[in-house]
Amino acid sequence: MNDRAAYIRFFEVPFDSNMNRTKNRPLVRGQISPLLAVCFAACCGIPGIALLALGVNPLTGALGAFNIFLYTCCYTPLKRMSIANTWVGAVVGAIPPVMGWTAATGSLDAGALLLGGILYSWQFPHFNALSWGLREDYSRGGYCMMSVTHPGLCRRVALRHCLALIGLSTVAPVLNITTWTFPIISLPINLYISYLGFRFYRDADRSSSRKLFFCSLWHLPMLLLVMFTCKKSVLEKEDKGDLPRGSHEMAMEIRLP
Numbered sequence: 001m002n003d004r005a006a007y008i009r010f011f012e013v014p015f016d017s018n019m020n021r022t023k024n025r026p027l028v029r030g031q032i033s034p035l036l037a038v039c040f041a042a043c044c045g046i047p048g049i050a051l052l053a054l055g056v057n058p059l060t061g062a063l064g065a066f067n068i069f070l071y072t073c074c075y076t077p078l079k080r081m082s083i084a085n086t087w088v089g090a091v092v093g094a095i096p097p098v099m100g101w102t103a104a105t106g107s108l109d110a111g112a113l114l115l116g117g118i119l120y121s122w123q124f125p126h127f128n129a130l131s132w133g134l135r136e137d138y139s140r141g142g143y144c145m146m147s148v149t150h151p152g153l154c155r156r157v158a159l160r161h162c163l164a165l166i167g168l169s170t171v172a173p174v175l176n177i178t179t180w181t182f183p184i185i186s187l188p189i190n191l192y193i194s195y196l197g198f199r200f201y202r203d204a205d206r207s208s209s210r211k212l213f214f215c216s217l218w219h220l221p222m223l224l225l226v227m228f229t230c231k232k233s234v235l236e237k238e239d240k241g242d243l244p245r246g247s248h249e250m251a252m253e254i255r256l257p
Contacts, residue, residue, distance in 0.1 A: 052099075060103045067095040083146045083153075086127065094120040110175045118168050118223070124161035125197050126216035128154045132200075132209035155201040158212065162197035165223070166190045172227065182230035186223055193219050 045068055053061025071092045078085035094116040101112035131138060131147040132154065138145045146154035169186045172178040196215050200208040 052103075056103045057106050059106065059108060060099050063095055063099045063102060067092055067099075070095075079143050079145075081144060083144055083150055085144065086124070086146055086157075089127070090120045090123040093123050111177045114168065114172060114175060114177055118165065118227075119220075121161040121164040121168060122216065122220050122223075125158040125193060125200075125212055126220075128158040129200060129209040129213035129216065133206050133213075151204065155204060159194070159197040159201040162190075162194040166194065169223070169227075176232060178227055178230040179232060182227055185230065186226050189219055189222055189226075 049061050049065045049068070051061075052064050070088065075085055075088045075092055078088055097119050098108070098112045098116040101115055102108055105111070128146060131145050132151075135145075135147045135151075139148050146157065166183075166187070169190060170183045172182050173180045193212070193215050196208070196212040200212045202208075
């Protein structure tokens with residue numbers, strides 16, 4: 001994360017200086033040099049990818065390298081070109097939990113995609129609500145955000161992905177990732193964020209956007225905690241014959257004291 005942040009701060013110094021939210025960043029104020037920022041990013045990114053590839057597994061390392069590329073070479077320039085940057089940024093935010101899954105299992109299976117999907121959808125009510133209150137800032141900085149150029153779409157997309165969280169939670173037990181208690185227990189918090197998403201869509205004001213944004217801050221950790229609590233154990237999957245090929249050895253290791 002630090003390497004990506006350093007890269008983006010380096011590229012966006014001229015634009016950040018026009019925004020109240022970012023004008024006091026160290027690079028903008030000249031407290032650190034651009035060369036130092038780039039060196040710091042390289043010193044974090046290159047060894048980080050190597051550690052993931054050699055110390056964890058090559059798949060996780062490849063995902064980390066791809067995410068840095070996506071963030072620096074696609075998402076960052078798109079922020080000044082197209083509202084598509086929000087969708088690309090959501091993919092960037094969804095990849096780290098997928099990397100956690102691949103680090104633990106060594107595979108890019110349904111569980112990894114479901115976890116990434118939850119993070120992907122959650123980011124739209126989170127960011128769209130946040131950006132609604134920063135429209136003037138983004139406009140001054142020259143950033144192409146939905147809240148600035150397509151305000152109606154901004155609200156619709158936020159509501160759409162609030163509802164998508166209900167669907168994704170329901171899919172978890174179908175994919176044998178969690179028990180059926182997960183969609184039931186998570187339904188109240190998913191319905192609540194969907195209600196706030198509807199209020200944001202209907203009212204289109206700062207008050208409704210703030211409520212949706214602050215709800216998103218506790219909604220995600222709560223949803224993931226419930227998901228973790230309701231997950232199916234490896235031994236339970238093995239007893240039912242649901243383990244993928246190659247996972248029997250892992251289950252045997254878990255049994256060992």
